[in-house]
Amino acid sequence: MDFTLKHTASQSEARAGILETDHGVIETPIFMPVGTAGSVKGIHKKDLKEDIGAQIILGNTYHLYLRPGMDIIERAGGLHKFNGWDGPILTDSGGYQVFSLGDIRKLTEEGARFQSHIDGSYHLFTPESVIDIQRKIGADIMMAFDECTPGDADFDYAKKSLALTQRWLDRCVNQMAKTSPLYGHNQSLFPIVQGGVYPELREQAARHVTTIPSDGYAIGGLSVGEPEADMYAMIDVVNPILPKDKLRYLMGVGTPVNILEAIDRGVDMFDCVMPTRNGRNGMLFTKNGFMNMRNAKWADDFSPIDPEGTSFVDINYTKAFLRHLIVSGEMLGAQIASQHNLAFYLWLVKEARRQILADTFKDWKEEMVVKLAQRL
Amino acid sequence: MDFTLKHTASQSEARAGILETDHGVIETPIFMPVGTAGSVKGIHKKDLKEDIGAQIILGNTYHLYLRPGMDIIERAGGLHKFNGWDGPILTDSGGYQVFSLGDIRKLTEEGARFQSHIDGSYHLFTPESVIDIQRKIGADIMMAFDECTPGDADFDYAKKSLALTQRWLDRCVNQMAKTSPLYGHNQSLFPIVQGGVYPELREQAARHVTTIPSDGYAIGGLSVGEPEADMYAMIDVVNPILPKDKLRYLMGVGTPVNILEAIDRGVDMFDCVMPTRNGRNGMLFTKNGFMNMRNAKWADDFSPIDPEGTSFVDINYTKAFLRHLIVSGEMLGAQIASQHNLAFYLWLVKEARRQILADTFKDWKEEMVVKLAQRL
Ligand SMILES: [Zn+2]
Ligand SMILES: [Zn+2]
Numbered sequence: 129m130d131f132t133l134k135h136t137a138s139q140s141e142a143r144a145g146i147l148e149t150d151h152g153v154i155e156t157p158i159f160m161p162v163g164t165a166g167s168v169k170g171i172h173k174k175d176l177k178e179d180i181g182a183q184i185i186l187g188n189t190y191h192l193y194l195r196p197g198m199d200i201i202e203r204a205g206g207l208h209k210f211n212g213w214d215g216p217i218l219t220d221s222g223g224y225q226v227f228s229l230g231d232i233r234k235l236t237e238e239g240a241r242f243q244s245h246i247d248g249s250y251h252l253f254t255p256e257s258v259i260d261i262q263r264k265i266g267a268d269i270m271m272a273f274d275e276c277t278p279g280d281a282d283f284d285y286a287k288k289s290l291a292l293t294q295r296w297l298d299r300c301v302n303q304m305a306k307t308s309p310l311y312g313h314n315q316s317l318f319p320i321v322q323g324g325v326y327p328e329l330r331e332q333a334a335r336h337v338t339t340i341p342s343d344g345y346a347i348g349g350l351s352v353g354e355p356e357a358d359m360y361a362m363i364d365v366v367n368p369i370l371p372k373d374k375l376r377y378l379m380g381v382g383t384p385v386n387i388l389e390a391i392d393r394g395v396d397m398f399d400c401v402m403p404t405r406n407g408r409n410g411m412l413f414t415k416n417g418f419m420n421m422r423n424a425k426w427a428d429d430f431s432p433i434d435p436e437g438t439s440f441v442d443i444n445y446t447k448a449f450l451r452h453l454i455v456s457g458e459m460l461g462a463q464i465a466s467q468h469n470l471a472f473y474l475w476l477v478k479e480a481r482r483q484i485l486a487d488t489f490k491d492w493k494e495e496m497v498v499k500l501a502q503r504l
Numbered sequence: 505m506d507f508t509l510k511h512t513a514s515q516s517e518a519r520a521g522i523l524e525t526d527h528g529v530i531e532t533p534i535f536m537p538v539g540t541a542g543s544v545k546g547i548h549k550k551d552l553k554e555d556i557g558a559q560i561i562l563g564n565t566y567h568l569y570l571r572p573g574m575d576i577i578e579r580a581g582g583l584h585k586f587n588g589w590d591g592p593i594l595t596d597s598g599g600y601q602v603f604s605l606g607d608i609r610k611l612t613e614e615g616a617r618f619q620s621h622i623d624g625s626y627h628l629f630t631p632e633s634v635i636d637i638q639r640k641i642g643a644d645i646m647m648a649f650d651e652c653t654p655g656d657a658d659f660d661y662a663k664k665s666l667a668l669t670q671r672w673l674d675r676c677v678n679q680m681a682k683t684s685p686l687y688g689h690n691q692s693l694f695p696i697v698q699g700g701v702y703p704e705l706r707e708q709a710a711r712h713v714t715t716i717p718s719d720g721y722a723i724g725g726l727s728v729g730e731p732e733a734d735m736y737a738m739i740d741v742v743n744p745i746l747p748k749d750k751l752r753y754l755m756g757v758g759t760p761v762n763i764l765e766a767i768d769r770g771v772d773m774f775d776c777v778m779p780t781r782n783g784r785n786g787m788l789f790t791k792n793g794f795m796n797m798r799n800a801k802w803a804d805d806f807s808p809i810d811p812e813g814t815s816f817v818d819i820n821y822t823k824a825f826l827r828h829l830i831v832s833g834e835m836l837g838a839q840i841a842s843q844h845n846l847a848f849y850l851w852l853v854k855e856a857r858r859q860i861l862a863d864t865f866k867d868w869k870e871e872m873v874v875k876l877a878q879r880l
Contacts (some may be wrong), residue, residue: 167829167836173820196803196828203804204824210806211825427572428579430586444549448580449587450755452572459835460543 129268129318129343131156141367144484147344147375149216149268150313151208152183156375156396157480159387160186161219162404165195166211169404170463171470173212179439180467181474184216184268186399189261192226193251194244197236198264206266206311218399221300221320224348224380224469226277235290237407254301259307259317266311267478271346274320279353284295286324293322294336301340318377320348325358328363334369344375344397351381360389367394372469384413384476384500388493391480403473407465410454413472417502419447421465426451433464436443439471491496505644505692505719507532507751513865517743520860521718523720523751524590525644527584528559532751532772533856534657535763535849536562536594538780541571542587546839547846549588555815557850560592560644562775565637566601570620570626574640582642582687593760594775595643596636597676597696600652600724600756611651613668635683635693642687647722648676650696655729662700667824670712677716692734694753696724701734703741710745720751720773727757736765743770760789760852760876764869765781767856774853779845784838786829786830789848793878795823797841802827815847 130148134244137143147154160166161176163185168176176182187207192198196210202208205216226233226240233242255273262270274293279284297319304317319337323329337345347366350359363378370376377397378390387398403413410421414434418428426447433450434442441464453461483489507523513519523530536543537552540559544552552558563583568574572586580586583593602609602616605661609618615630631649638646650669654660673695685691695713699705713721723742726735739754746752753773754766779789786797795802802823809826810818817840829837839845859865 133617165828165832165834166825167834170835170839172817172836172839174816191832195832196824200804200824200828204806204822210822210828212821428576430580439548441548445588446580446586448572448576449542452541452576452586456541456567456571457542458543459546459838460548462835463548463839 129314131343131373132371135485137484138487139490140493142391142480142484142489142493143394143396144376144481151214151216151268154183154216155476155478155481157184157391158397159477160184160397160399162186162188162399162401163211163213163471164188165191166207167379168470169408169458170466175467176213176470177215180470181478182215183437184218185213187217187219187265187267188225189219189222189258189265192219192265193222193261194246198261202264202310206264208266208311216268217266218269219262219265219271220379221262221271221273222253223258223274223337223453226253227276237295239273255296256303259303261302261317263307263310266309266313266315268313268315269316269344270315270320272297272317274322274348276352277322277324277349279325279349281324283324283326283329286322286326286329289324290322290329290333293320294333297337297340316343318342318344318346320346320379321366322349323362324349325354327361329360330365331369334366338369338371342374344377345370346377346379347395348379350378351386356386359386360393363390363393363395384473385497387473387476387498388480388497391477392490392493398477403469404466407469408462410461410465412465413469413500414504415472415475415496416499418500419503419504421447421451421454433468437468437471438475439467441467442471484487507526507719509749511861513860514863515866516768516869518856518860518865518869519765519770519772520857521751527590527592527644530559530592531854531857533767533853534773535853536560536773536775537846538564538775538777539587539589540564541567542583544846545784546835546842551554551843552589552846553591556846557814557854558591558846561589563593563595563642563643565595565598565634568595568641569598569637570622573644574637578686580639582640584642584687593642594645595638595641595647596755597649598629598637599634599650602629603652613671615649627774628636631672632679635676635679639686639691642685642691644691645720646691646693647694648673648695650698650724652725652728653698653700653725655701655725657700659700659702659705659815662698662702662705665700666698666705666709669696670709673713673716685880692719694718694720694722696722696755697726697742699729699738700725701738703737706738706741706744709805710742714731714745714747718750720753720846721746722753722755722773724755725770726754727762727839732762735762736769739766739769739771745831760849761873763849763852764856764873764876768866768869779849783841783845786837788841788842789845789876790880791848791851791872792875793880794876795880797823797827797830798859810852813844813847814851815843817843818847
């Protein structure tokens, strides 16, 4: 894997780069659609590639481990073969999902013991086991096992949690060294910077991860309930410490505005369930603002969903018809909204890249964050 | 509208024809995907046309009347404009759906009073009002308002019910004559033959509808709980009485075997929710038999869904991956299965037509009904 920085914008930390993987090239900044169980909800693989323009997708280790399970994934020849997506894939470490389980998981030095949300069976994730699992999945980018510190954690909790994450990172790195890719393509491990909303912890965390050579570094534990200003402040603390010539991935973020603000602060990669989840609920993002399709104002608006949109759904369907489908609970409504939103997110990062390369990013971003926040 | 009979098979009543409508030509025998609320569940419009090869779709008057309502449909310029499907559309009369409501509907000479399943509001469908509604929807083929006699109705009930259907038909015909198309394209009204499972009633019903000039005639009230043998027997009674040079539509039927048996008996047109509904439940129809994708035997079958299938989903996804999606309740599983099944149904009627024109239908059909009934 190889990351090359092409250009950094004037009056901004925004960067345009290229990440080369064994499954193809990724132009950054980039957004990754989330394919929880190996499938991006409601989206055909060919539309993901050809219509939406996705360059990399994310799979969830926790979900894939439970279903279909590692035996099936391994016999398929890895996730790329199993789901038929032959582009780059990133897997999370399962940590975030396990910690979201609340009462049915228990954290120890060893790892996280949890009960399956599907059948109640007991399982243990350790730094070593999640590396082994991600080897079996065959992700191009694997994530270290960490504790995602809650957004409202106090300093002492965040400090202890970070220390655990750091000890776990060392174990992940050891396990990586002891194991090899199973399917003939390279796999990178990205460390994760935690530390809650505490600058000194984030700073220490960022310094710690940079002691580990890697193709990229992730910032985790943001957009988990803390104020937005804190999120931006933490990025401002971390990014100057991370190596300039390596990829930076902000996990689980966020709104279109969040993404532009983070690009402005030097982030290269994003993932979020928002385009699909909010789409299923009838919320559409456009370059002129967002629309709640349940609103009665769209009932007799027979204009195309988004005349400036890049997806076929944007001109093939009207706002009134989409509203009807969403209000009626028709599956096609969720499909159309998800496809539109993903295409919009991919347009947004592609256009951001164009503006960075043209050295017009800062002005463009200032205009966009105002427009994007408007309710249409 | 114009129906032309091209060929009738040897040793069979199976017919190949062409139905010309203002929205395009339909090659019969044909299957109509059901687009209840104006959308075929889980299927993009362009896939319906280009991948599945649908030539006509069905809309449900009951559902469209309640949501989005006639005001929106009329302001859109009819259903073709509202949902963007510019091919032929057939609407049912709403009768079948209303009668399925059970306790919350009441039948009188005037019509059917019912409560909306959405908000409990009260409504009245009469032969006149459903003609007016179908004028507003703008369907190329409108259906007469009838009582769909239950499959277990006794002779007296079926006889009284038929008499009501016949009085209602006269009122529908009168209302048709008094009204005009609203959107510049022609609309045909198809009468419906009822009569339960009683040959003498079916015979009388068939004779009655033929007194009304029409481009096509429908056989209703079958596949509603009666034995399959009774269904075939009723078709055998009715079809010889219906005019040879007019289209024959068997409503709401059925399995692939049912469809071939009915084509063999001279039926030209079909609709059914089975390909989409069973698909959502994980059942796939193929030319070699049917598959229940929930079955564990598919868990590690990494071969394409249907190497002989005509849809892109058939080769883009494996059986193991589809099983995983269905078992995990992923929306994409329902989409893939629905698309496969609809493409298969359209292939089946297209191939039947080819066999009819080549005068090889009878032998082919005898082979197919054995294969289609196999569990894979
Ligand atoms: Zn590969
Ligand atoms: Zn038209």
